[in-house]
Every structure is written in C-alpha cells, then in structure tokens.
Amino acid sequence: MNETNDVYDNPLIGRYASAEMAERWGPLRKFRTWRRLWLALAEAEAELGLLGDDGQPRITPAKLAELRAHLDDIDLKRAAAHEKRLRHDVMAQVHALKDVAPGCGDIVHLGATSCYVTDNADLILMREGLNQLCESLACAIDALATFATTWKDEPTLGFTHFQPAQLTTVGKRATLWLFDFVLDLQELERRRDELPFRGAKGTTGTQASFLALFNGDHDKVRRLDALVAKKMGFDRVFPVTGQTYSRKIDSQILDALNGLAQSAHKWGTDLRLLAHRQEVDEPFEAEQIGSSAMAYKRNPMRAERMCSLARFISGLPAMAADTASTQWFERTLDDSACRRLYIPQAFLATDAVLRIALNVLTQKSEAGRGLVVNKPIIAKNVREYLPYMATENLMMAAVQAGEDRQVVHEIVRQHSHAVTARVKSGEGSPAELFALLKADKSDAFKKVDFGAVTDPKLFVGRSPEQVEEFVGEHVAPIRARYAGVLGKTAELHV
Template sequence: MSHATWTHPFANDPRAYASAKMRALLSDDAKFETWRKLWLNGARCQRQLGLAITEGQIAEMETHLKDPIKYDHVAELEVKKRHDVMAHLAYFGELCPAAAPIMHQGFTSCTITDNADLLLHRETLELVEIRLARVIARLMEFARRHWDLVILGATHYQAAEPVTLGKRACLWIQDLLADLRNIRALSSALPFLGAKGATGTQGPLLTLFNGDKDRVLEFDRLFAESCGFVELSPLLAGQTYSRKIDANIISALAALGSTLARISNDLRLMAHDYELQEPRTEDQVGSSAMAFKRNPMLAERLRAIARWLMGMAAIGQQMYADQWLERTLDDSATRRILIPETYLAADACLLIAQYLFEGASANTAVIAANVRRQLPFLATSEVLAAATRAGLSRQTAHEHIRVLSMEAWDGIFNRGEGNNLLERIKDNPFFAPIKDQVDSLAEPNVGLAPDQVAWFITGTVEPALAMYRDNLDERVTLNF
C-alpha cells in the first residue's frame, strides 16, 4: 500500500472496509479476464453455427485466456486508441495472432462491457445475498437468546409499554428479509445482453450469418448459455442493456443501506441507555480525552457507510433517466464509479453488521433497572383496562391517569421525588373500585411478544435461511 497518494477506504489494506473477496470480484483482473472469456465464448458459438473459425484459433484463445495482463502495455495502446475495449482486444490479439482476425465478429464494445457487467452483477449480488443471510442468521440467534427479555419499549424515543429484546430484533430481521427477497429477485431476473449491435437491431450478426434469422437467435441462446444464463426471455436493447437494471440494483442496495442505518440508530440509542454493548477488544480506546468512554463505534461506522450507500439510489436513477434514444456515453464514467463503490459499501455494511451481532451483549441488569424505574407509568395501561372492566368510564379514567401522571412527572423533574404515580392512583377516589388491584397490576406485560418471536423464527426466518444453510457459518474479523 502506498502512503504517498490517496487510497480508497474501501480498498485500503490492511484496514479496508470491504472484504478481499468483494474487492477481487471487482478487480481489473476479474473484469478483463471476463472480457477475454466473452471473446472466446463468442467465437466458440460462432464456430458451432458454421462460421469459418478453426479449432486451432479456439485453442489459441483458450491457451492465453489467463495470461497475466501487461497493464503498462495496455495503457500505451489505450493512449493511442482512446478506447479501452479496443486496447484490450489489440493486446489479446497480440497474444493470439492466429485468432485475432476472428475476434469480436458481429460485436460492439457493449457486447463485451455490458455482458461482463451483467456477469459481475450476478457474482456480486450472490455475495451480497450470502452476507445478508449471515447477518439475518446472527440476528436470529440474538433474538432467540433474548426472546423473553423484557425491555422498555420506546415511542417518540420516550418510555412506552414494554416489549422483549427478541421481539425488537425480529422487527429488524423482518425488514432485512424484505431486502433479501428484493435482492434475490433482481439477481434471478438478470438478463444477458448477447450481441445486439450498435442500435439493438442485431444487423451485424444477421449479415454475418448471411441473413439467417434462426442462426442469429440460436447464437444469442448459445452465447448466453456459455456464460451461465440458461433460462431467459428475449431481451430488447439499444446498444446497451437498459440502465434501468443498474438503477434497480443500486436502489435495492440503497434500500438495504436504509435498513442497516435504521438498525444502527437503534443500537446507538440502546448503547446510550447502557442496555446494549458492542463487541470490543481489550485495548480498545473510546476517547483520547475521556478514558472512560465506551462509544458505539461500530454502529456509528455502520451508519456512516450506510448513509453513503443510501445516497447512491438517486445517482442510479438519474443515470438511467439521462440515457438518450439508443445510447449515450454519459453513463460510462458514472457506472465505473457507482457500481463498484455501491457493492463495496454494501459489503462493508454487512461485514460490520455481522460482526456486531456476533459479539453484541445485552446488559440485563441495566435493562431490568430501566423497566423498574418506569414501571408505575407502564402499569397505567393495565390500570385503564382494570377500570374499564370494573364499569368505570374509560375516557374519564384516561383523563385522571393523565393528570396524575403529569403530577408525578413534576415531582420527579422539579423536586427529585421518586415515581409515586401508583400511590396517587390509589389515593384518587375515582379509582376506589380497583384500589386493591393497583399494586398487582404493576408487572410488565409484554403480551404475545415472546410467542411472536418463536412463531416468527420458526415460521418465517428459518425457512427463508434454509437455502443458505451451507454458507452461514463463516465468521467475520474486522481490522478497523
């Protein structure tokens, strides 16, 4: 790693935010080797359909397919040609002089770049999908451990009726499952561009096959199949595949970012109340000034990268909207930045989230103390129900409880009193019919929350994760 020039945080070893696997999928080596595979597969399919291509030419391309790329030489070619595809085609032709005359027949640059990008989408979406499944699996275990742990609920970030920590985690899982379904649907529906020509008419291929439409269609099928796309509907295209595909994928990853951002915010709020702890190393420093600090650094970083990821959706939609007629090139520079960086950001977010829930711990004593402190207020729903059962007016009871609660708050805020709301309720003549029940009502009621956790895990989460069972065990180590 050079320290003399700026390096991207997503790829800055040894403290890169994104994984080595994702970075390898997005690397120059992976991209340009895919270009070579497309030239080779195209030639194979054309030979199969009767074009004058020899076995020797195919063998030569196969032999040099994985030859190391001399990037300095390619750069020199690109300076001359001002065209990246033609530079790499020229270099591959130098390696395969016998096959050079038959490479790229009936193709445009987008036959290479766009099909390579669709293959890239397929591989990177698969990795995102697996990482997301792992996060859900870790959260499922977290929810299972804390399925019945009573914790203060919060509405408007104020104390509300209690829930269980497991139920709260299941709400997070539910949204992540929606992201998982969305990403899987996009991945499974990815098309293959094939060779559609400069404006999408397939005219060059039709000429190449002497006007034989059937061979043009068969070439599309064989070419797609050679790249692993076997169940396809015919794809209409201009010169490129529709950038709507890119925009939809970017939006789905941005939506995942919003879910992870929402979860990270909840984690930070709970850390503020000392209810939850992030995993931390023995020598971890929270603050250079305040040595006692235990800052939620991981949740903060997750939120920071998720914020960036969420913002990519607008760029993707604008890129699609700015495509003119059969094609313009103003998407090119945007896509070179947008697509890899969006995947890297999603990868980084998922790594952090998985690490968080592999080591997060609930401070059960603090959680219980927080519930006890608010218990008189929490009991008011039960008091209200008991009053109604005793034949008292529900609306009148509600107003009495509201007034008494404000008096109790005033004592807490302005006179340092303890929470005496239940005593105030018992002393109020209106509640005389249920006075003897009030103390017994001051127990946290989480309703069906524990059952909801069990039902949700067994009925929804476990079936959704079943197809990923062989990929869930890998754990995460972070170097930042």
C-alpha cells in the same frame, strides 16, 4: 491501506470491503471476463457453422484452443500502453490479447461491439456481487434471528416518538430489524435471479453484423444470442437493446442496494440510541480505544460506521437514475465514466455494511460474543416507567375487587399527575406512584396484589410468541436456502 502512501487509497478497498468483493471489481477480473466473453462468442459462432469466404469453417479448433490457453495471460501494463495510444479500452485489450495469442486475432470480437464485453461483463459481475450480498445478508439474518430468539422474553421499554410507551421485549424489537432485512433479501434475490444477459446484439442492437456474418440466416442469429448467454451461465437475454442494455437495470439494482442501506441505517441508529441508554452495547474489544482524549468512552463505532456507509450508498441511486433518464436513442457515452464509479462502489459499500453487521452480531469481545444486553439497566428503566403503564391493570384489579371504576380512575389521575410534577421538579420518581396508591386514604387499592398485577411480563403482549412465529415462518426458509453458508463471521480491517 495503500502501502506506497503516495496516491489516494479508496477507503472502500483499504478499510471497509472484503477482499472478495474488491477483487471482483478489479481490472484483472474484468479483463479475464472479457476474454471469456470473446471465447464464448467465438465458440458459439463456430458451433453454428460460421463459414469464411472460402466456404470453410472460419473459426477452427486450433484458434479456439489458442484463445483458451491465454484467457488469464494478461499484461496490464502492455494493455495500458495500447489504450494510451488508441484511446479505446476495448481495442486496447484486443491488441493485448493478440500480443500473446496472435493466431486467434481474426476470431476475437467478431461481429461484436464494445458493449458486448463491457455490458455483458458488468451484468456478470453484478450478478456475482448480488449473490455474495445475498449470502452475507442471509448470515446476518440468521445471527440476528438467534439474538431475537435468545431475548424474546426480556421485557424492555418500547418507544413511540422516542418517548416511553408500552413494553415490548428485546427480542421482539430485533424482529423489526429482521423484517426489514428479510424484505431486502427478497429484493436482492429477485434482482439476481431475474437479471438478463445483453447477449450478442451488435452495434445498435439490431444484430445486423451477425446477420451479415451468417448470410442473412435469422434463426442462427437468434440462436447465437441464446447460446452465448447459456455459455456465460444465463438463461435469459434482454429482448431488445440499443448498443447498451437499458440503464434502467442499473438504477433498479442500486435501488435494491439502497433498500438494504436504509435497513442497516435504521438498525445502526437504534443501536446507537440503545448504547446511549446503556441498554444494549455493540462488541467492545479488550484493547479497543473509544476516544483519543476521553479514555472512558465506549463509542458505538461499528454502528456509526454502518450508518455512514449506508448514507453513502443512499446517495448513489440518484446518479444511476439520472443516467437512465438521459441516454440518447441507442446510446451515448456519457454513461461510461460515472458507471465505472457508482456500480463498483455501490457493491463495495454494501458489502462493507454487511461485514459490519456480521461483526456486530458475532465479534468476540470482553463481554462475550456479539451484541451485549445489559439486563440490569433494562430492568431499572422498566421499573422506572412501569407505574404509569400499570395503572390500567391496577384500576381493573380494584374494580374486580368491588371498587367503583370512576372513583379509582380519579384517584389514579390525581396521584399520577402529582408524581409527574415531582419528577419534573427533580424531586421525585415514577416509582412513588405505587406507594401513593397503596397508601391512599380511600383504601381503594387495599385488596389489590401489586406484585402480581405489575409483573413486567404481563405488559409485553404476544411479543415472545411473535418472535417464535416470525422466525419460524420467515427466517426458517432463509436458513434452509442458505444452509451451506450460514455461520460466517467478519473481521473488520480497522
């Protein structure tokens, strides 16, 4: 929350995202990264033997030492004053660096264009952000898998068209949410691991400036590109760029974040529907208030917030797609302002969604920790609809006892329709169907053990086994890859 209360406070910072993700996209991290990029370029040029007009090394150890000593010596106010005068953010930072390290002014940004620092820094920060999101998502997958395993045997109503269908189990339903998240993790990991570095490509991507610096030595220019990337932790570089790297990369990354948002929104919506049915509740703390007017309310605010932020994320890829499709030739600057908004905010919002997901799964509340499964309500709802679902099993049991299949089918048809009519009139309950079948004058079901045939666990198919198989085959490898970070929890700011 903005403590001065006099300027707009972005809720992603003040209310939702983690401090780690917020710091990553802040000005200090950005400009410190720029300086490290300048250092990497200068070091690489020196290592490749860049010479001055006098034939001596142009970049000396003393100049590099001075640059290293001031990587974090950043005066944001001084840099802002430079930018107001120069109307150029990169040159403002060059001047701000020269203010504190005057001896290295002639080796900073040597042969580079602005996108050397801006684009490469964005790629570094996005890769770091993707890694943080992967770790958070792995933690959520781990916690949700534990929930699924815990409740793998608990029968519950399944729904198609939001109408009661066959039974499933609480844990099996959780694997549907899990599978979406597993797919999202695969995509985030792929984007993180395959992300290339822009490298040292020059003003229009031709590397002409570096070729001039190295007196036409193409091999050294190629090596410079790879060496700078290696110094910044990348083993891949874009094979070709204009002044900028292809903005299609931004679009692909935001599409991946949107995929996670879709999964979170689906899960959050299911939780909200289950809360309405009082079958599963999100954590509700002892002093938490559900409504300022209706004191009895226990609104699923976490799931609602997750859906809301996911909806925000889903609106961002369209801007990235527009940017990618409207770049002119080697570059146009109309990408700059919008990228400053949608790239950081996409990461901040996705981070916030995962914080909520972890909080839902791990928050301690008055009812325990994490999601609360209300077994009595679930069992009651199962009992209410089980008579319809059990009719086929009852028919088969009657046939095995010697009854005619068509006769028992007609008996079931007549009684079930009669019960349905009474239910719709408000006078009956589906549970009456069992009593009517038992009491039918034909005695068609007199030899049927209703208790044995109508045990809810007989109607969940392979749900328990599917949970165990899914967790073993698909979650266990994730748990192994992220063993060092699992078990994290997340507190909500508000």
